[in-house]
Structure formats: structure tokens, C-alpha cells
Amino acid sequence: MEEKHVLVIFPHPDDEAFGVAGTILSHTDAGTPVTYVCLTLGEMGRNMGRPVMANRETLPDIRREELEEAARLLGIDDLRKFGMRDKTVEFTDQDALAKRFQEVIEEIEPTTIITFYPGYAVHPDHDATGAAVVQAVRQLKKENRPRIHAIAFAEGSEEEIGDPDVVTDVRQYRDRKLDVIGAHASQTAGLMEQVRGHMEAQDETIEYMLQTERFWTYPIEE
Amino acid sequence: MEKINPSLVQEELNKLAGEPLYIHLETTNGAYASHNDKSMLSAGAFIRNVKLQYKIGKITGPGPYRVGLETEMGWLYSEGLTEWEIDEEGRLLLAGHDAVGRLAIALELSKTPFRK
Numbered sequence: 001m002e003e004k005h006v007l008v009i010f011p012h013p014d015d016e017a018f019g020v021a022g023t024i025l026s027h028t029d030a031g032t033p034v035t036y037v038c039l040t041l042g043e044m045g046r047n048m049g050r051p052v053m054a055n056r057e058t059l060p061d062i063r064r065e066e067l068e069e070a071a072r073l074l075g076i077d078d079l080r081k082f083g084m085r086d087k088t089v090e091f092t093d094q095d096a097l098a099k100r101f102q103e104v105i106e107e108i109e110p111t112t113i114i115t116f117y118p119g120y121a122v123h124p125d126h127d128a129t130g131a132a133v134v135q136a137v138r139q140l141k142k143e144n145r146p147r148i149h150a151i152a153f154a155e156g157s158e159e160e161i162g163d164p165d166v167v168t169d170v171r172q173y174r175d176r177k178l179d180v181i182g183a184h185a186s187q188t189a190g191l192m193e194q195v196r197g198h199m200e201a202q203d204e205t206i207e208y209m210l211q212t213e214r215f216w217t218y219p220i221e222e
Numbered sequence: 223m224e225k226i227n228p229s230l231v232q233e234e235l236n237k238l239a240g241e242p243l244y245i246h247l248e249t250t251n252g253a254y255a256s257h258n259d260k261s262m263l264s265a266g267a268f269i270r271n272v273k274l275q276y277k278i279g280k281i282t283g284p285g286p287y288r289v290g291l292e293t294e295m296g297w298l299y300s301e302g303l304t305e306w307e308i309d310e311e312g313r314l315l316l317a318g319h320d321a322v323g324r325l326a327i328a329l330e331l332s333k334t335p336f337r338k
């Protein structure tokens with residue numbers, strides 16, 4: 001599948017790290033431009049670093065810097081912060097949000113959009129982001145629609161929407177992906193300790209996440 | 223932030239009594255609580271930049287601490303506070319963190335609005 005431009009749309013800094021960093025690296029390494037739209041700065045994150053290094057008011061600036069560093073590590077030159085507040089995406093005007101997405105889509109003409117699978121992405125901000133992306137794409141003329149590669153990780157997703165049709169082996173990017181996760185230190189220090197701490201007795205689910213990325217092509221009906 | 227020293231916090235609460243304030247109050251057990259453990263209920267609330275003026279403000283408890291603010295018409299109550307600071311903008315920030323440093327509650331009082 002030839003990619004001309006990939007658009008990544010997520011609500012939180014660090015959403016791009018876990019499920020997609022390897023895929024993003026495969027694109028940017030190949031010279032395919034990647035635009036990343038990040039809706040919030042994760043202002044309401046519960047993790048404040050280990051030891052605690054942030055408070056509710058300093059967290060946004062810390063996470064902005066982490067996001068910028070992660071984007072740099074991913075080879076993303078075009079990072080767009082949408083200035084929304086963490087936890088509020090589902091309460092915002094979805095038509096207006098979909099319109100903002102459409103403007104980006106029309107500007108950069110992505111071949112693929114990577115986002116969350118609405119209804120199967122656990123966090124309400126994730127579901128709302130995916131829903132607005134689907135709305136934005138659905139409203140485009142059929143021939144102008146990029147494909148949507150959506151991430152689902154809610155319990156029982158496979159039973160309802162089937163197996164992911166895009167399963168990518170990102171083993172070759174494992175260490176760089178881990179660096180991207182580590183760039184979000186305020187949020188991931190605990191996980192990084194776990195991964196770097198016991199090199200032998202790795203947690204299997206973490207290692208699977210580092211080496212495999214799974215997407216569902218979202219079905220857009222007429 | 224630092225471990226709460228209740229007498230220092232009490233001094234600050236006394237200074238702010240009667241002042242028109244902006245409040246950020248929040249409690250959460252995380253959006254992933256019930257995803258990670260089905261027996262858990264994800265529950266949380268935040269209210270930001272609500273205006274409030276209190277008559278009496280007290281910090282109590284052996285630590286973790288509670289703060290109660292009595293207003294003309296009602297109350298503000300918060301529980302589980304462990305850390306505090308006066309930040310660079312002179313705001314009184316209180317928070318409660320669990321054993322691994324995750325925020326469980328925040329109560330913040332400011333004379334000027336918080337960033338939306």
C-alpha cells in the first residue's frame with residue numbers, strides 16, 4: 001500500500017506512543033510525511049511523574065514538551081496542537097471538530113488517517129476523537145476519502161468488530177518505540193521502570209505491544 | 223509540591239477567607255479504572271474556575287488531610303490531601319497522591335482565573 005501522507009489524530013500526548021510509534025517510524029523512515037493532530041495536552045492526567053514532578057497547573061507545559069520531543073523522535077515535522085482540554089472532547093461541538101479535521105484533510109490530502117476506533121477505545125476522549133474523524137471522512141466525496149486505520153483495545157473488541165485486518169510487525173523499531181514512550185516521562189516512568197528493570201522477566205503483554213501494532217480499517221458506508 | 227504542613231496551610235486559608243476566589247476541585251480514580259479492573263467503577267469529577275467566597279476555611283485530620291470551606295450558601299469538602307504548595311502565581315495548590323504518585327484529588331484556590 002503506497003502512502004503519500006499519513007495523518008495521525010489522537011486526543012492525548014502519548015496516545016501516539018503505545019499503539020502506533022513503530023508504524024509512524026516506518027513511514028517517516030521511508031520519507032513519507034506524517035502530520036500529527038493532538039487535541040489536548042493531557043491536562044487532566046493522573047500520573048504526575050515518579051517521583052511526583054508536576055502539579056495540575058504545571059502538567060500541561062511539561063506534557064507539551066514531552067509531546068514535542070516524542071514527535072521529534074518519530075520524525076514528525078508537522079505537529080498540530082488543537083488546544084482542547086483533556087476529558088472534554090466528548091462534550092465539545094462534534095460538528096465543529098469534524099470540520100477542523102476536514103480542513104486538515106483537505107490541506108494535506110492524507111492517504112491514511114490513524115485514530116481510535118469509536119466505541120472500542122476505552123477512554124471517552126478516544127471514542128469521541130474517532131467518532132469525529134469518521135464523521136469528517138464520511139462527509140467527504142467518496143473519491144477523496146482517506147482510509148481510516150483505527151485502534152481498538154476495549155475488552156471484547158474482537159468479538160464485536162472482528163480481528164484487526166492490519167497487523168504490523170514493528171520489532172525493528174522496538175527500541176526507538178520504547179524511547180518515544182520514555183519521552184512521555186511524566187506519564188510512563190512506571191512502565192519504563194518495569195520494562196528496563198527486568199530485562200529477562202519481561203511482561204509479555206508489554207513486549208507484544210512494543211513489537212506488534214494492530215489496526216482495523218474502519219468501514220465507511222455511503 | 224511538599225508534604226502538607228497543616229499549620230502553614232491553615233495560615234493561607236485564613237488569609238484567603240472572604241476573598242473572591244477561583245476554584246479548581248477535582249477527584250478521580252482514573253479513566254482506566256474499570257478497564258484495568260472490572261470490579262472498579264471509574265468515577266471522577268472536576269470543576270474549574272468556579273467562583274467562590276468562603277467565610278471559614280479549615281484543614282483537619284492527621285494526614286492525609288481534609289479541607290472544608292463554609293460559604294454563605296453551602297460547603298466545599300475535600301478529602302485525601304497529602305501535598306501542597308504556593309505556586310509562582312501565588313495560588314494555593316493542594317493535592318492528594320496515591321502510593322505511586324498518581325493524583326487522586328486536587329483542590330486549588332486562586333485570586334485570578336486558572337487557564338481554561
Ligand SMILES: [Zn+2]
Pocket residue numbers: 011012014015123126
Ligand atoms: Zn489517550
